[in-house]
Amino acid sequence: MNHERSSLLFQQAKAAIPGGVNSPVRAFKSVGADPLFIKKASGSHIYDEDGNTFIDYVGSWGPMIVGHCHPDIIIAVQDTMTSGASFGAPTERETVLANLVIDAVPSIEMVRMVSSGTEATMSAIRLARGCTGRDKIIKFSGCYHGHSDSLLVKAGSGAATFGVPDSPGVPADFAKHTLTAEFNSLESVSALISTNKDAIACIIVEPVAGNMGTVPPREGFLEGLRDICTNEGIILIFDEVMSGFRVSYGGAQELYGVTPDMTTLGKIIGGGLPVGAFGGKREIMEKLSPSGGVYQAGTLSGNPLAMSAGIATLNILKQPGFYKTLEEKSRAVAEGIANAAKKAGYPIYSTRVGSMFCAFFSKSEVYDWPSASQCDTKAFASYFLGMLDEGVYLAPSQFETAFVSATHTSIDIDKTIEAAAKCFKMIA
Numbered sequence: 001m002n003h004e005r006s007s008l009l010f011q012q013a014k015a016a017i018p019g020g021v022n023s024p025v026r027a028f029k030s031v032g033a034d035p036l037f038i039k040k041a042s043g044s045h046i047y048d049e050d051g052n053t054f055i056d057y058v059g060s061w062g063p064m065i066v067g068h069c070h071p072d073i074i075i076a077v078q079d080t081m082t083s084g085a086s087f088g089a090p091t092e093r094e095t096v097l098a099n100l101v102i103d104a105v106p107s108i109e110m111v112r113m114v115s116s117g118t119e120a121t122m123s124a125i126r127l128a129r130g131c132t133g134r135d136k137i138i139k140f141s142g143c144y145h146g147h148s149d150s151l152l153v154k155a156g157s158g159a160a161t162f163g164v165p166d167s168p169g170v171p172a173d174f175a176k177h178t179l180t181a182e183f184n185s186l187e188s189v190s191a192l193i194s195t196n197k198d199a200i201a202c203i204i205v206e207p208v209a210g211n212m213g214t215v216p217p218r219e220g221f222l223e224g225l226r227d228i229c230t231n232e233g234i235i236l237i238f239d240e241v242m243s244g245f246r247v248s249y250g251g252a253q254e255l256y257g258v259t260p261d262m263t264t265l266g267k268i269i270g271g272g273l274p275v276g277a278f279g280g281k282r283e284i285m286e287k288l289s290p291s292g293g294v295y296q297a298g299t300l301s302g303n304p305l306a307m308s309a310g311i312a313t314l315n316i317l318k319q320p321g322f323y324k325t326l327e328e329k330s331r332a333v334a335e336g337i338a339n340a341a342k343k344a345g346y347p348i349y350s351t352r353v354g355s356m357f358c359a360f361f362s363k364s365e366v367y368d369w370p371s372a373s374q375c376d377t378k379a380f381a382s383y384f385l386g387m388l389d390e391g392v393y394l395a396p397s398q399f400e401t402a403f404v405s406a407t408h409t410s411i412d413i414d415k416t417i418e419a420a421a422k423c424f425k426m427i428a
């Protein structure tokens with residue numbers, strides 16, 4: 001497969017843009033290749049600048065659940081554009097999307113729109129701190145909540161009581177307010193709480209962890225977090241930027257029947273345009289400026305084009321049977337890949353929740369960051385490059401989720417499984 005033009009464009013980009021990309025994982029660094037430059041997409045397929053075609057399981061990292069270039073979304077955005085791209089004043093569309101979100105997500109009684117998932121989590125945490133008068137927060141290692149200072153932190157080894165920044169430029173004085181527990185371990189949470197009594201404002205968690213591969217919550221984990229937060233006066237935040245409208249219409253909270261105090265959203269609710277949102281109980285959300293004192297703002301928040309794309313997307317997702325069909329396709333492809341690996345004598349650990357799935361290059365169960373980090377990332381890189389060569393576009397890292405869209409056909413799925421069978425044979 002020829003990647004000449006992509007490589008040329010990458011060289012040019014590197015002179016103008018740090019690392020040649022506007023978000024690091026796009027650079028293909030962890031698989032040791034140059035990124036493909038994408039020209040266009042349609043349905044389940046993307047097309048690169050060299051004229052190659054791929055079945056797309058990245059879906060812009062989650063938003064494209066109805067497939068690329070859905071006609072309803074194109075029409076909605078085109079119509080809106082002709083009456084003005086942005087006013088910096090209220091529009092009716094913002095209330096329409098707010099009500100769609102409120103009706104869908106169990107924990108959300110009021111919602112504020114922002115322009116990215118990062119903004120949503122950052123603002124939700126500020127509001128949780130403002131409401132409780134507490135400074136510390138708990139997150140889980142391996143969970144990603146965007147790149148704001150307090151959230152670019154993981155644990156040191158053992159039960160960390162002080163956060164260590166993941167990036168230069170994050171002051172240790174900020175990071176020390178971020179405590180890190182292990183995903184699926186209520187014990188690790190209780191230990192942090194007992195040494196930080198009445199000091200923790202919120203616990204933020206991806207209810208289905210999707211940024212260390214796909215790691216489902218073990219039975220009782222989310223329920224346990226709910227109980228701990230209720231007992232300790234801690235605000236429970238589900239970061240559903242990825243899982244919201246993905247694992248079911250009401251998100252992971254609907255799927256597992258556990259209701260947090262606040263929820264952050266993004267990705268799908270923007271239909272491919274830049275959107276984030278955070279919402280929750282009325283008494284919490286009313287503390288937000290201008291009805292309350294916790295400040296938060298955005299020039300392009302509630303942008304008309306983004307609201308139109310979001311409304312059109314949610315109206316497609318609401319159609320009867322949407323998630324059932326998507327579930328069946330997703331099961332077929334995830335199971336097909338796992339079976340192909342088994343047949344090749346190279347068993348993987350396969351996970352899936354709804355249309356999020358992951359092939360972990362591990363022979364044992366993956367349930368948290370330490371177990372995920374044991375995966376054979378070298379073998380994954382060979383698999384990734386092999387799949388690319390076969391016309392299947394996966395995320396270029398072991399620690400990412402694959403996304404299925406409504407436009408993936410059984411032909412796409414059969415091709416994907418055949419490609420995987422070839423690649424596993426090559427690796428085994």
Ligand SMILES: *Cc1c(COP(=O)(O)O)cnc(C)c1O
Nearest residue numbers: 116117118144145146239241242
């Ligand atoms: C993608 C993601 C974010 C960050 O959203 P951006 O729009 O990239 O800022 C936050 N949390 C989760 C769970 C995500 O998957």
